[in-house]
Amino acid sequence: MxxxxxxxxxxxxxxxxxxxxxxxxxxxxxxxxxxxxxxxxxxxxxxxxxVGIAEQMIYCSCNVLEWEGFDPCRQRWFGIPSMPPIECFMLADKESLAVGTSILVFGKRVESHVVLRYSLLTNSWTTGEMMNTSWCLFGSASFGEKAIVAGGIGQSGPLSSAELYDSEMQTWTTLPSMSRARQMCSGFFMDGKFYVIGGKAERHNEVLSCAEEFDLENGSWHLIPDMAQGLNGGSGINVRYNLVFGSFDVVGVECKKSHASWIVLDK
Structure with a gap:
């Protein structure tokens, strides 16, 4: 060298x-x-x-099996290999999660689930480690080499389950369950804690307006009271507050961390 x-x-x-x-x-x-x-x-x-060197990268899949990476600082696109032609990824929705030096893609066959793992180290796809409980439509986020998935739907309906993924060891660990079962929710990390927001509950497709916070240090969930109105959509982060956006009307809801209260922002 x-x-x-x-x-x-x-x-x-x-x-x-x-x-x-x-x-x-x-x-x-x-x-x-x-x-x-x-x-x-x-x-x-x-x-x-x-030594504290970090880069922001965006990975996206615009076609069924194809992925691309984008370096926002240098405005440069770069290709990565296509996923293996597994039928469930070609005919149905898939969910993805970037963690550590890997991208995990989750799919559902007729009678089982499948996970594919892309490694930045080898620039290749392999079969990934299955979760302890298979489900889909969950909220997820990563923080360094760790990721958490929570909520989702299994064979019996919406779940309160949560699992931690260690990308270095390629292992899943079952975490305590949330207070509420929910599917189609959003997840994110903020200040070293994991949050799940919104989603739908098990009863009559009820849209949940509450959030839950998971403290990795003591391994417990804390319920955050209802937002001003139920929103089932995406989430975004800045360094001081969390902003949650509704999926139909562009409504912002701000959560002040100091006293866990919600404020409706302008449409």
Missing amino acids: SELIGGIGRELAISCLLRLPRSYYYDVACVDRSFYSLVRSGNLYRLRRA
């Missing part, structure tokens, strides 16, 4: 390459075997994390 950057030594060469945009990694790896080994082993990403 030292020859790659003018013989400056391995340690300094790695320090320079840590700051290289991730979307260029495989271009460089093609001309240097030791750098290629660092990428595939995951050590490069661990070193980046240790």
